[in-house]
Amino acid sequence: EAxxxxxxDAADLNAxxxxxxxxxxxxxxxxxxxxxRGEDLGAMGGVPIGMKDLFATKGVQTTAASHILEGFxxxxxxxxxxxxxxxxxxxxxxxxxxxxxxxxxxETSYFGNVNSPWRKEGTNAAMSPGGSSGGSSSAVAxxxxxxxxxxxxxxxxxQPAAFTGICGIKPTYGRxxxxxxxxxxxxxxxxxxxxxxxxxxxxxxxxxxGFDPKDATSLKLDVPQWxxxxxxxxxxxxxxxxxxxxxxxxxxxxxxxxxxxxxxLRDAGAEIVDISLPHTKYALPAYYIVAPAEASSNLARYDxxxxxxxxxxxxxxxxxxxxxxxxxxxxxxxxxxxxIGTYVLxxxxxxxxxxxxxxxxxxxxxxxxxxxxLCDAILAPTTPTASFPLxxxxxDPLTMYLNDVFAVPAxxxxxxxxxxxxxxxxDGLPLxxxxxGKPFDEQGVLNTGLAIQ
Ligand code: GLN
Numbered sequence: 001e002a003x004x005x006x007x008x009d010a011a012d013l014n015a016x017x018x019x020x021x022x023x024x025x026x027x028x029x030x031x032x033x034x035x036x037r038g039e040d041l042g043a044m045g046g047v048p049i050g051m052k053d054l055f056a057t058k059g060v061q062t063t064a065a066s067h068i069l070e071g072f073x074x075x076x077x078x079x080x081x082x083x084x085x086x087x088x089x090x091x092x093x094x095x096x097x098x099x100x101x102x103x104x105x106x107e108t109s110y111f112g113n114v115n116s117p118w119r120k121e122g123t124n125a126a127m128s129p130g131g132s133s134g135g136s137s138s139a140v141a142x143x144x145x146x147x148x149x150x151x152x153x154x155x156x157x158x159q160p161a162a163f164t165g166i167c168g169i170k171p172t173y174g175r176x177x178x179x180x181x182x183x184x185x186x187x188x189x190x191x192x193x194x195x196x197x198x199x200x201x202x203x204x205x206x207x208x209x210g211f212d213p214k215d216a217t218s219l220k221l222d223v224p225q226w227x228x229x230x231x232x233x234x235x236x237x238x239x240x241x242x243x244x245x246x247x248x249x250x251x252x253x254x255x256x257x258x259x260x261x262x263x264x265l266r267d268a269g270a271e272i273v274d275i276s277l278p279h280t281k282y283a284l285p286a287y288y289i290v291a292p293a294e295a296s297s298n299l300a301r302y303d304x305x306x307x308x309x310x311x312x313x314x315x316x317x318x319x320x321x322x323x324x325x326x327x328x329x330x331x332x333x334x335x336x337x338x339x340i341g342t343y344v345l346x347x348x349x350x351x352x353x354x355x356x357x358x359x360x361x362x363x364x365x366x367x368x369x370x371x372x373x374l375c376d377a378i379l380a381p382t383t384p385t386a387s388f389p390l391x392x393x394x395x396d397p398l399t400m401y402l403n404d405v406f407a408v409p410a411x412x413x414x415x416x417x418x419x420x421x422x423x424x425x426x427d428g429l430p431l432x433x434x435x436x437g438k439p440f441d442e443q444g445v446l447n448t449g450l451a452i453q
């Protein structure tokens with residue numbers, strides 16, 4: 001009831017940057033025609049979905065929620081979106097996000113923040129839908145779209161899913177092609193589905209995944225039949241509980257929700273075992289070196305020559321145009337990342353920062369490898385807190401970065417990880433639980449999620 005009232009209240013979620021109703025209607029018509037002919041509709045025949053505006057869509061503006069790409073209309077379609085259209089889905093529009101997917105609240109978008117459809121019980125303060133896939137989480141939670149694409153570099157599918165009471169899975173690195181997805185940190189970026197149920201995520205992930213010769217890091221593996229393999233029976237499964245995830249600053253209610261999650265998994269037949277991931281506390285600082293380093297390199301291409309915005313002051317030369325375009329085109333958070341990334345990659349500091357961060361990345365991956373000798377999947381909170389009011393963390397980038405403290409380790413290790421809605425807190429806000437799986441074991445992750453949802 002509180003949720004319905006909140007949705008009715010949400011005057012403008014600002015979830016979409018552009019809407020493309022004709023695209024969705026064409027898919028619905030195509031599905032109708034196939035049904036009339038008695039043909040198979042495809043796994044997602046006629047389903048209207050939202051597309052995070054980080055995926056290049058042919059003939060439809062693609063901005064990454066940045067001024068620097070405003071007006072950029074790709075001549076090509078990303079592999080993932082093409083696969084979804086091939087499965088019969090249609091596009092409702094391009095969804096708002098944190099600029100270049102950098103953020104945890106959807107407040108860094110050039111096109112304005114996204115509102116969550118949720119409210120704290122008894123208040124009307126606009127809440128964050130999480131980020132960077134905040135348009136996706138908001139649209140799905142508000143029942144505007146049954147599903148949406150997201151991308152996750154260090155939590156951007158899982159944290160917004162947790163904040164809005166929906167499901168979202170980041171598959172193993174390499175499962176979904178990155179071709180045609182605006183690059184943030186290429187060694188971490190992964191696409192994945194966000195939807196209302198584990199079942200819908202399984203169907204959509206099957207449509208999105210698959211080897212792509214156009215992405216050098218694409219996995220040369222067949223796509224398993226995840227939907228057909230769904231089972232909430234966890235008999236003989238061991239679920240690991242990492243002791244290092246009981247961190248200072250984590251909400252009591254999140255810890256309670258975690259306890260509840262363990263109960264549900266025991267009820268489903270699983271054995272709960274204690275595990276240790278000793279390098280967890282170094283993961284976030286390492287992420288905030290590796291991700292900006294890669295971003296500073298990836299974002300060098302936005303120079304006013306090839307894409308979107310060009311700022312050419314009177315009588316200016318080439319260097320002036322670069323500077324003016326980038327000064328006007330990038331938002332503050334993007335500039336902060338470029339500066340950090342350039343600094344940690346500079347000759348004098350490379351070994352002190354970047355090399356160290358890469359070593360930590362290896363240690364974090366080894367922690368998981370050892371832990372998976374003792375368990376089949378890991379259960380942890382998705383976030384240390386529930387959603388927060390928009391504007392409340394804006395002045396404080398470090399607290400904002402802490403949102404992803406539980407999400408980032410699986411990203412550094414390239415592991416499949418999912419957030420599923422678990423409980424609500426005293427304010428009536430949803431809390432998510434995270435399941436991290438072995439490499440390529442999306443099935444184990446989905447099945448554990450199914451036992452919780
Ligand atoms: N919030 C994290 C960041 O700002 C993760 C973003 C993401 O996964 N795209 O970098």
